[in-house]
Amino acid sequence: MIPHSPRQVRSDLDRDIEPLVVGGVRHGASAIPARADVVVVGGGPAGSSTAALLAKAGVDVVLLEKVKHPRNTVGESLIPHFWKFADKVGVSREIEQGGYLKKAGGITVWKGKIHQFSFEKFGYKRPALHVERDLFDDMVLRHAQASGARVFEETAVTRVDLADPAALKVHYDDRRGGSSNPGLLTCKYVVDASGHNVVLAKQLGSRVIVGRGQQEYMALWGYFEDARYVGADGKSYGPECLPGIKPVTFVVSYEDGWIWHIILREHTSVGLVINTSSIKGMKRPQYEAYFKRIVESTPYLRELLRTAKFKEGSIRFMHDYSYYLTEVCGEGWFCIGDAGGFVDPIFSHGVQAAFYNANVVSVLVKGSLDRPSRAQEYRRHFDRRVRQYYGFSRSLALGDFGGDGVDAGLVKALMKQMPPIELEMMLVASCISDRSTNFRNMAREAGVLGEFGDGFISGRHRYLPALEL
Ligand SMILES: Cc1cc2nc3c(=O)[nH]c(=O)nc-3n(C[C@H](O)[C@H](O)[C@H](O)COP(=O)(O)OP(=O)(O)OC[C@H]3O[C@@H](n4cnc5c(N)ncnc54)[C@H](O)[C@@H]3O)c2cc1C
Numbered sequence: 001m002i003p004h005s006p007r008q009v010r011s012d013l014d015r016d017i018e019p020l021v022v023g024g025v026r027h028g029a030s031a032i033p034a035r036a037d038v039v040v041v042g043g044g045p046a047g048s049s050t051a052a053l054l055a056k057a058g059v060d061v062v063l064l065e066k067v068k069h070p071r072n073t074v075g076e077s078l079i080p081h082f083w084k085f086a087d088k089v090g091v092s093r094e095i096e097q098g099g100y101l102k103k104a105g106g107i108t109v110w111k112g113k114i115h116q117f118s119f120e121k122f123g124y125k126r127p128a129l130h131v132e133r134d135l136f137d138d139m140v141l142r143h144a145q146a147s148g149a150r151v152f153e154e155t156a157v158t159r160v161d162l163a164d165p166a167a168l169k170v171h172y173d174d175r176r177g178g179s180s181n182p183g184l185l186t187c188k189y190v191v192d193a194s195g196h197n198v199v200l201a202k203q204l205g206s207r208v209i210v211g212r213g214q215q216e217y218m219a220l221w222g223y224f225e226d227a228r229y230v231g232a233d234g235k236s237y238g239p240e241c242l243p244g245i246k247p248v249t250f251v252v253s254y255e256d257g258w259i260w261h262i263i264l265r266e267h268t269s270v271g272l273v274i275n276t277s278s279i280k281g282m283k284r285p286q287y288e289a290y291f292k293r294i295v296e297s298t299p300y301l302r303e304l305l306r307t308a309k310f311k312e313g314s315i316r317f318m319h320d321y322s323y324y325l326t327e328v329c330g331e332g333w334f335c336i337g338d339a340g341g342f343v344d345p346i347f348s349h350g351v352q353a354a355f356y357n358a359n360v361v362s363v364l365v366k367g368s369l370d371r372p373s374r375a376q377e378y379r380r381h382f383d384r385r386v387r388q389y390y391g392f393s394r395s396l397a398l399g400d401f402g403g404d405g406v407d408a409g410l411v412k413a414l415m416k417q418m419p420p421i422e423l424e425m426m427l428v429a430s431c432i433s434d435r436s437t438n439f440r441n442m443a444r445e446a447g448v449l450g451e452f453g454d455g456f457i458s459g460r461h462r463y464l465p466a467l468e469l
Contacts, residue, residue, distance in 0.1 A: 046337025070134035098131070116234065189333070218317060226308050324394070
């Protein structure tokens with residue numbers, strides 16, 4: 001029924017890499033060094049790809065990851081843009097061999113209007129994917145290790161002392177073997193890739209929640225077995241059809257926000273992004289009932305889930321949703337991936353942003369190590385590139401409320417540089433929801449709306465009258 005068993009993919013690597021646990025004592029667990037050139041905090045896609053790139057460039061890099069991988073996380077839909085950065089990291093072959101589901105594109109039902117598009121029509125030759133993030137992230141982490149980065153799992157960074165930029169002090173808690181051993185690692189550069197834990201931003205008080213007190217969102221998600229899925233033709237299929245008919249990522253709006261449906265090889269990820277003002281006063285125990293009520297009552301989604309089985313205990317949620325940092329870097333430190341900012345994932349930007357940021361930071365850290373006199377210039381460059389990227393994503397994914405802190409000049413400059421077909425795809429994306437007001441205003445001001453005007457209609461996507469689910 002399912003094309004490949006994803007759990008078989010990582011066995012060889014496990015055998016070689018995972019230390020043997022005997023009676024709670026780890027044999028083979030090596031000591032964390034006292035010094036390194038670079039410490040990367042967190043082994044998600046951002047941290048692992050940074051560590052891999054730096055290690056391949058000959059940099060002495062240590063990655064500290066709080067938990068043991070594979071660890072599950074949400075964010076399973078990847079857009080094909082990520083390949084060009086994954087190629088640079090050198091991890092594309094492993095991803096291809098992972099056998100992940102290739103998706104045909106997206107179908108969205110936003111306030112009743114149905115919109116369908118495929119990446120292929122926009123010239124993308126390589127597929128978009130639906131990935132099990134535990135396997136995917138583990139694969140990238142192992143790639144970092146195989147590239148020469150020294151990786152320590154179950155080791156949480158507790159604080160970074162930035163007082164002496166020539167010798168930053170990373171405080172950690174080594175929890176391997178079930179114990180708790182505080183330690184200290186001195187380094188020249190710290191790359192914070194700790195995801196929503198935002199280790200450095202918390203320490204520096206630099207995180208700003210977008211829409212605080214006005215229009216805040218949270219995510220609530222869970223998993224189903226044997227759900228049906230939507231194909232590019234707008235019809236529904238059972239999971240047994242996956243080998244022959246590619247799925248799309250299906251998005252549907254509802255009165256309190258929007259919902260994703262992402263089919264994977266063993267189950268389907270379904271999640272709500274909720275305007276928190278709609279569920280004011282609701283307590284955690286009520287979240288699951290709300291989730292079930294919404295998925296059972298939302299048109300189209302309820303048809304896809306009618307015969308599916310909810311995986312009990314799979315409900316997760318996340319508050320403090322979209323945010324940005326007032327400072328993304330400083331002397332000796334950089335924040336990347338979700339530790340540098342987070343944008344509502346309506347356009348599945350997160351993983352490719354993580355890869356992109358890793359490419360940027362690794363070049364600039366390596367440059368700063370080789371030419372310390374130019375470190376400040378490299379920092380400015382990082383700041384510009386990263387704020388530009390987050391600003392672009394936020395303008396596209398959030399409505400008026402997401403404009404705060406976006407540098408419009410940087411975003412417009414990026415719009416002007418983009419290949420026309422990629423820009424066209426972004427403009428199509430901006431029609432999907434009513435979230436892209438900032439993006440469209442900036443595109444107009446930048447003079448890139450061109451022939452499309454406001455009522456953008458592209459030959460490369462289409463509106464569907466209805467879905468046959
Ligand atoms: C609800 C939701 C849906 C999403 N959907 C999508 C999607 O469909 N497509 C997409 O591309 N993106 C999506 N995203 C975003 C995507 O998941 C993230 O952007 C991506 O995981 C960022 O990678 P990262 O490496 O920055 O962070 P993470 O993947 O979060 O990795 C951070 C790592 O740091 C570790 N860590 C944390 N604190 C410490 C510490 N103190 N010390 C050491 N290690 C630490 C964590 O254990 C973790 O392994 C979604 C996000 C959410 C919240």
